Every structure is written in C-alpha cells, then in structure tokens.
Amino acid sequence: MESELGQQIDRILAKAIVELAVSYKVGSIVLPVLTDIRSCLQAEVNAKAEAKIPGCLEAQKSYAKKYRSSVNRWSYGRLQNSIISKASQQNIVIESVKLSVYQEPIIIAEEMAFTAYKSRQVP
Numbered sequence: 001m002e003s004e005l006g007q008q009i010d011r012i013l014a015k016a017i018v019e020l021a022v023s024y025k026v027g028s029i030v031l032p033v034l035t036d037i038r039s040c041l042q043a044e045v046n047a048k049a050e051a052k053i054p055g056c057l058e059a060q061k062s063y064a065k066k067y068r069s070s071v072n073r074w075s076y077g078r079l080q081n082s083i084i085s086k087a088s089q090q091n092i093v094i095e096s097v098k099l100s101v102y103q104e105p106i107i108i109a110e111e112m113a114f115t116a117y118k119s120r121q122v123p
Helices: 002-023 035-050 057-072 076-089 105-120
Strands: 028-033 092-098
Touching: 002 028, 002 076, 028 057, 028 076, 028 105, 076 092, 092 105
Parallel strands: 028 092
Antiparallel strands: none
C-alpha cells in the first residue's frame, strides 16, 4: 500500500515538474546523480543531531536513525523514472549532473544548471 502511494506521489510530482518545464519552454530538465547521497546525508544528519541534542550520544544516535529511516524509504530512482517518462512525452531532454558536495538547495540548483550548460558547449 505504501509503495502504491509513493508511486502516485512520484507521478504527481513528475507531472508538476514537467508542466513547469513546459510553461517555461525549456529544452531540458537537469537531475542530480545521487551516487554518494547516503554519505552526504549521514554527515548532515549527524551535525543536526549534535546541534539538537548536544552531549548525549545515545539520543543523537536515536535521532539520526529515525531521520535516516524516513529519508531512506523514499525512492529517488522511482521519481526520476517518472520525470523521465513525463518529460519524454513532451520532448524534453533529461540531463544528469553529479553534485560535488552538499550545499544549500539554491546553490545546488545553480551549480547543476551551470554544469549542464557547460557540458553542452562545444570545446
């Protein structure tokens, strides 16, 4: 049941993303390659746990475990496939960009867009 709900949410998100892309008349959507996301998230979660619960390692570990389990249930690959499917129906190209390090979302978006743009340039 949870998987079906996740699939439905992914389809809704993908549809909204592609509709936004169409409304801006873009030629491509850039998606991040998340091969190292777990290690990046681990560092961030540990820092949040330490800030929220200073000095208590057991409580920090418990907080981090709960946070990781909620994040790990989400399937980025399934969402990515939904976006690819919807984008192809609108003749929108999907580009993938590997992120260098975790940063603020706006900086990540700018870096991804710039990297995709540079990769299209003829040397």
